[in-house]
Amino acid sequence: MGIPLKQSLMVGWYVVKNRLQGRKRFPLVLMLEPLFRCNLECAGCGKVQYPPEVLRRNLSPEECWEASEECAAPVVSIAGGEPLLHLEIDRIVAGLVERKRFVYLCTNGLLLEKHLPRFRPSDYLTFSVHVDGTEAQHDRMVCREGVFRAAVSAIRASKTAGFRVTTNTTIFEGENPEDIREMFDELAKLGVDGMMISPGYSYSKAPDQEHFLHRERTRALFRRILARPRKTWQFNHSPLFLDFLRGKIEYECTPWGNPTRNVFGWQKPCYLLGDGYARSFRQLLEETRWANYGHRSGNPKCADCMVHSGYEASAVMDGTDGLSGGLRMARAFRAKN
Numbered sequence: 001m002g003i004p005l006k007q008s009l010m011v012g013w014y015v016v017k018n019r020l021q022g023r024k025r026f027p028l029v030l031m032l033e034p035l036f037r038c039n040l041e042c043a044g045c046g047k048v049q050y051p052p053e054v055l056r057r058n059l060s061p062e063e064c065w066e067a068s069e070e071c072a073a074p075v076v077s078i079a080g081g082e083p084l085l086h087l088e089i090d091r092i093v094a095g096l097v098e099r100k101r102f103v104y105l106c107t108n109g110l111l112l113e114k115h116l117p118r119f120r121p122s123d124y125l126t127f128s129v130h131v132d133g134t135e136a137q138h139d140r141m142v143c144r145e146g147v148f149r150a151a152v153s154a155i156r157a158s159k160t161a162g163f164r165v166t167t168n169t170t171i172f173e174g175e176n177p178e179d180i181r182e183m184f185d186e187l188a189k190l191g192v193d194g195m196m197i198s199p200g201y202s203y204s205k206a207p208d209q210e211h212f213l214h215r216e217r218t219r220a221l222f223r224r225i226l227a228r229p230r231k232t233w234q235f236n237h238s239p240l241f242l243d244f245l246r247g248k249i250e251y252e253c254t255p256w257g258n259p260t261r262n263v264f265g266w267q268k269p270c271y272l273l274g275d276g277y278a279r280s281f282r283q284l285l286e287e288t289r290w291a292n293y294g295h296r297s298g299n300p301k302c303a304d305c306m307v308h309s310g311y312e313a314s315a316v317m318d319g320t321d322g323l324s325g326g327l328r329m330a331r332a333f334r335a336k337n
Helices: 005-020 061-071 089-098 112-118 135-142 147-160 177-190 215-225 239-245 281-287 308-319 322-336
Strands: 029-032 075-078 102-107 125-130 164-171 194-199 260-262 265-269 274-278
Touching: 005 102, 005 308, 029 061, 029 308, 061 089, 061 260, 061 281, 075 089, 089 102, 089 112, 112 147, 125 147, 135 147, 147 164, 147 177, 164 177, 164 215, 177 194, 177 215, 194 215, 194 308, 215 239, 239 308, 265 281, 274 281
Parallel strands: 029 075, 029 260, 075 102, 102 125, 125 164, 164 194
Antiparallel strands: 260 265, 265 274
């Protein structure tokens, strides 16, 4: 199982507690972007397209900790940009770990080996290394040769140093399912603790707008990728989310499940869409017109989205919805294994 038992139990109790308190909307993962700067210019990401004055901005450690306290999500995913470019990223991580948040520090791996001494292994810290395919495919997606090898080296060094390491893979139109399966095999041999996979979403600023998946193409592609999974493949997902990707189950988006705090504020409505910013998490929850988002809303921006930041929370909520949800989760887990 890619998700540690300690994390599963604490997140499960957090969901139950919020439901018992009658809350209808509460976050599971804080998507924290302390900066947009990056040392790569990937074709499918538009963050480095911001003007220089924005790319120079950072969230302070105190602002990051305040965001975590404000929304109280048990998991914090630190993205960007490249978080290791933040001069105080070690302080940010240490403060979140001290607050007993499960931290996933997302990185392309280029700076990870150099900065490993700044961090301490912990049950609450995971390095999530971006890997978008086998070597040729990955380097093509990030628009630079040698990045795959650097990422693999960083994974090995992190594991040797005692850190928990997962990978994060974005899958686009035209991918060869056998290449992705080969990548899973390679990552399993490296001993990664879990793999995250998600269809790409068409960021408006991304240079490449031609290779984002449509909904039915997503399901067809993931059915082929996940057919006859090997026992060595460990996914850092709810098995119900993997069923959703394959079209075995239908979910509506839970955009408040993964709220985003970045240098502009709390992004409306989610990590993927920028329809304005709220000054506080409470304002985000109370003033966002949630009915305007999600597949059923008819919003064309949401029509083809099946990304984990919107639907993983839906799967988790379903799998923790009493006895029936637990049975669905158990059946999906047995089928996966």
